[in-house]
Amino acid sequence: MYKNLIELFKENEGKGAVGAFNVHCLEMVPAMVHAAEELNVPVILQTSLGTAEYIGFETLIAAVKALAEKSTISVALHMDHCKSIEALKKAIDFGYSSVMYDGSSLPIEENIKNTKEVVAYAHERGVSVEGEVGSIGGAEEGVVVAKDAAMYTKPEDALYFATETGVDALAVSIGTTHGQYKSKAKINYELLVELKAKLGDTGLVLHGGTGVSDEDMKRCVREGMKKINVGTELNKSYIEVVSQTFTAEGVTPLTSLRTLLGPANDRIKEIVKEKASLFKL
Ligand SMILES: [Zn+2]
Secondary structure (H helix, E strand, C coil): CECCHHHHHHHCCCCECEEEEECCCCCHHHHHHHHHHHHCCCEEEEECHHHHHHHCHHHHHHHHHHHHHHCCCCEEEEEEEECCHHHHHHHHHHCCCEEEECCCCCCHHHHHHHHHHHHHHHHHCCCEEEEEECECEEEECCEEECHHHCECCCHHHHHHHHHHHCCCEEEECCCCEECCCCCCCCCCHHHHHHHHHHHCCCEEEECCHHHCCHHHHHHHHHCCCCEEEECHHHHHHHHHHHHHHHCCCCCCCCCCHHHHHHHHHHHHHHHHHHHHHHCEC
């Protein structure tokens, strides 16, 4: 079934966090849905605006909906970190079930004003919205924040932002970094507990999941994270696997591309299963 975040959070209440996996190319889409089906958990497929433009909004949405509608699990399609209100309205009109407006680099009042506009447009159309307060450092597509510009989310700002905007989910900065894969993040649990206590129903979102150890991941879920994003690990692993298969001995221009891409798609499925298993309570 094709759903938004509000429905996924409701369905998953008391069961842990929902995994949100960044689609980097169309090949990854069936692998991700099939992984979630094997675990019988809901799943969020998310893209940057760049990936949506690369695949094509209509093609991507049609593919995700076709898989979702045939599936026994709930699937959401979410636009990750988008700073353009116009682009988000386009994504909503084309059929994304959820979007993230990222105004984290703006002064909070401006962030609130823009997020409210997205929430009004989205909610009228049955689409959920994620916002961001504080600033998650690091770099991935759509996000470049210098580490010294990264800022922990202040609980009072988070509560004010969530109350004013009516967002369904909120990305918080508690020590994770985008694009981190060589080392592991140091999570500020004291802050997480305070945020959870203040925010109640607004689903907290952990970004930069690749840089979080398995143990920390489980603890973040226990402490109340509702959505956990994994992007870098998928991109990185796809490159690693295709680098091997494309350069293997005996590969010629007549080799079936399917045999070269299959192992990378299989790796995506394994990663989604591994991560999603950690998100279950
Ligand atoms: Zn992010």
